[in-house]
Amino acid sequence: MKRSIPLLITFLVGVALILAMFIPHWPFNVLNERFSIFYDIIAVFAFILGGGNLLKVHMRKVQRKGGDWKYSLVTIIGFFLMLGAGLMKIGVPEGLSGDYQATGSLFKYLYDSAFQPLQATMFSLLAFFVASASYRAFRAKTREATILLVAAFIILLRPTPLGYYLTFWLPEPLQFLHIPNLSTWILSVPNMAGQRAIMIGIALGIVSTSLRLILGIERSYLGSEGKG
């Protein structure tokens, strides 16, 4: 019973949403939107669970003075500081009736001065990681890696003046080797073909996974793989 009802709900909702793809008539035309709303409502309650879990895990660490407990303390302080600033609307010009994100509020100040710069810092790490990953990926150790390296080199040269001046002098019959033309060809033919092959595989995988879920063959997400 514990698993039968969720399986039945999954089956009914899955079939209804598939039908909604092909039936524009009411009530099928609103099913997708309604189910999204139901999902959002459940997510709101689950969010409380998430916040509670975060506090529980880090408070326990601080209490036990476990490894790196100072980081946990920073997390807890940050959590309550942002929560308090938003709930109490500290610094909001209109007081409690105003918007918690209003200019001058403590919440906005913390968001703009601490949260956003921290996010930007994390994102900017990507530039360095791209360089280190590219170095490893483009080492011409194998034939495939060499092709990758050459293709990447041509594509990287494309937007630069050097990319143009290196090959602009090529005669008309060899213009297909002109770097901007070659780069366009690499992106729109081999690259596109590869991407489409992946996309077709993904689409088929999604159909297959969805069928397994709808038909109740895949049950591990329900907390069991046994027979229900």
Next chain:
Amino acid sequence: MLLAVLFLTAPLLAQQSQDDSAADSSSYMPPLSPPAEVRAYDTPDDAGGSITVEWEPSADDTGTEGRVTGYEIFRSESRDSGFESLMCVPGGTITCIDNSALSRVQYYYRVRAFSADAASAGALAGPAMASQQWFNRARVNLMVIACILVFAIVYYIVQSARGKDLYIRKISGLEAVDEAVGRATEMGRPVLFVPGIQDMDNVQTVAGITILANIAKRTATYETALDVPVSRSIVMSTGRETVKQAYLESGRPDLYNDDIVHYITDEQFGYVAAVDGIMVRQKPAACFYLGAFFAESLILAETGNSIGAIQVAGTAMPTQLPFFVAACDYTLIGEELFAASAYLSGDRMMLGSLKGQDAGKAIAMLFILVGVGLATLAAISGSEALTTLSEWMRYMFRVN
């Protein structure tokens, strides 16, 4: 005397005439040709509330040099009166959709051409009535394709359930799961599992969680620590149930605790920072990234690489795949992510669905080859029949 009266009243009459003209809804002079063959009909394949109006362009609508600058569409529930302006569309337009129509109400439409200083007479169309349809004919092709795929998958599931042996190709990324967990066990370090940063309504996250069930069984069997930081509360709840059941099925419920799957934050880079911190401090021997990823993919994979962890990644985000390929030891590309759960479980019915997936791929390849062949032959020969056939195939695989 009569002349004097006429002279005195003429300005007043002229003023009244101007007022009447202003009171009229039209402020244009009508020497333009009206649009022809105006027709209004219920917009097909929709949920009602919409009427399409079409017309042939006015004879004065001849592109950039023509006089017509636009068309004005009027609507009324009566054929002879009560027309109100509904919308204006630019010159050259030959159709418009009235999305403000009520279902099961008859409407009449008038369309007239206008320029800066003139307007044509209004051409009448109707009555037309918006209604809901029970089937979207524009998606017939999609339904046919879906039916073929569903049939292939269900057919192989049934075949497999009946005991027929099916060959499933080896997926090296999944073969490495045991190796990775084994390595973590030998080194006495934890296994880190990241199910992406999307919620449970994303099929990639569902696929990731189903793989987590298999990995959790192995960590429970080998008594290896498992850490699953998540960025969504519902994923946390689902992940806990999944891991709990896996530990139970492995006969080690004593090893399970709720903190294995723990929530961090919904914020993308906040989550990445926390997971990177966990990696650097705990130094897991094996890292699994299976789900939906965005810009954080490379940050996670490179950090994992820097601590020397064996890394298995899988996602259906084509833009992130190159990053995982570059930074991880094994990458499940697109469909392999969805195949992983079935592959690892070894369940006959699940494996049957994989075979059906492969059959779908074979069908897709066949259609691609036929389509490419037809298009090439049509271009070389110029044959009308081949061109029509090629266009029909293109239509069949168009997504509406």
